[in-house]
Amino acid sequence: xxxxxxxxxxHPAVPFLVALVVSSFxxxxxxxxxxxxxxxxxxxxxxxxxxxxxxNLVYNIxxxxxxxxxxxxxxxxxxxxxxxxxxxxxxxxxxGALIRVNWLPDPKNFKLFVGCVLLYIGLRxxxxxxxxxxxxxARIQEFEAQVQERLKAVMAASGQTSGRGLPPAxxxxxxxxxxxxxxxxxxxxxFSFSAPALFALALVVGLIGGTYGIGGGxxxxxxxAAIFGLPIYTIAGAALMGTFITSVAGVGIYYCLAPFCQGxxxxxxxxxxxLFGIGGFCGMYIGARLQRFIKANIIRIGxxxxxxxxxLKYITGFFF
Numbered sequence: 194x195x196x197x198x199x200x201x202x203x204h205p206a207v208p209f210l211v212a213l214v215v216s217s218f219x220x221x222x223x224x225x226x227x228x229x230x231x232x233x234x235x236x237x238x239x240x241x242x243x244x245x246x247x248x249n250l251v252y253n254i255x256x257x258x259x260x261x262x263x264x265x266x267x268x269x270x271x272x273x274x275x276x277x278x279x280x281x282x283x284x285x286x287x288x289g290a291l292i293r294v295n296w297l298p299d300p301k302n303f304k305l306f307v308g309c310v311l312l313y314i315g316l317r318x319x320x321x322x323x324x325x326x327x328x329x330x331a332r333i334q335e336f337e338a339q340v341q342e343r344l345k346a347v348m349a350a351s352g353q354t355s356g357r358g359l360p361p362a363x364x365x366x367x368x369x370x371x372x373x374x375x376x377x378x379x380x381x382x383x384f385s386f387s388a389p390a391l392f393a394l395a396l397v398v399g400l401i402g403g404t405y406g407i408g409g410g411x412x413x414x415x416x417x418a419a420i421f422g423l424p425i426y427t428i429a430g431a432a433l434m435g436t437f438i439t440s441v442a443g444v445g446i447y448y449c450l451a452p453f454c455q456g457x458x459x460x461x462x463x464x465x466x467x468l469f470g471i472g473g474f475c476g477m478y479i480g481a482r483l484q485r486f487i488k489a490n491i492i493r494i495g496x497x498x499x500x501x502x503x504x505l506k507y508i509t510g511f512f513f
Contacts, residue, residue, distance in 0.1 A: 201234075253437060
């Protein structure tokens with residue numbers, strides 16, 4: 194089958210099955226599969242034009258809604274955090290798309306950029322398994338365990354289950370909101386974060402995401418938990434919603450840039466992106482089911498080695 198926008202010729206089952214396998218493994222490690230699908234499109238399918246970046250964003254648009262629906266249904270969406278993330282990421286996406294179209298249309302240069310992003314993700318996964326990282330993470334995990342215990346107590350007292358919506362005491366409530374600081378209450382405790390600092394972080398993530406073709410949720414969520422000290426329970430929904438909204442906006446930005454980019458293919462291959470997205474949707478479900486059978490550290494170390502190796506291949510390929 195020929196996909197006319199990208200010029201890729203392959204059996205339609207290939208993108209579905211690749212996304213299915215990739216997302217099954219990456220989701221078990223708590224990592225999005227979008228960043229690995231782009232190298233597959235570039236190196237295996239030969240899809241090297243700027244259009245590959247928005248095509249990769251289509252993957253997020255198709256794969257994410259089920260998770261967003263779950264958070265909305267349970268009343269677990271932290272709207273102030275979501276809004277700041279979106280406001281910061283959107284301009285970053287615009288500048289990232291401009292960089293991709295104007296300064297990185299050459300596949301060789303783009304592969305160097307992809308290699309640098311993959312190297313960060315791969316080394317981060319490997320670093321998380323070091324004793325130093327585990328000591329730091331132990332404090333966060335202890336805090337998260339306390340949050341989960343308090344949440345269970347609140348749920349037991351209310352007689353409700355998470356699937357039917359959360360009781361008022363277990364929902365995120367905005368306490369104060371200004372351009373300087375946002376405060377919200379969760380399980381009787383107040384959490385605050387600097388709006389400008391989070392905006393700046395989201396701006397950088399959006400810049401990377403718009404250039405590469407990823408929403409950035411996998412990058413921003415760990416930073417927000419570690420730097421701002423917010424419980425992951427109140428972050429996950431915001432990161433997922435932010436990734437979904439910014440992915441939609443990112444695709445729209447590339448469509449808007451198309452009339453000004455004569456001679457370049459910059460609009461997404463929707464058919465190819467949807468096939469990847471459907472595979473990712475199914476793979477994430479499978480990964481969630483299989484996760485309990487495989488140790489998380491083995492998954493993360495394996496992913497870290499594979500991703501770092503791929504990154505070094507792209508980086509060295511630029512110079513040699």
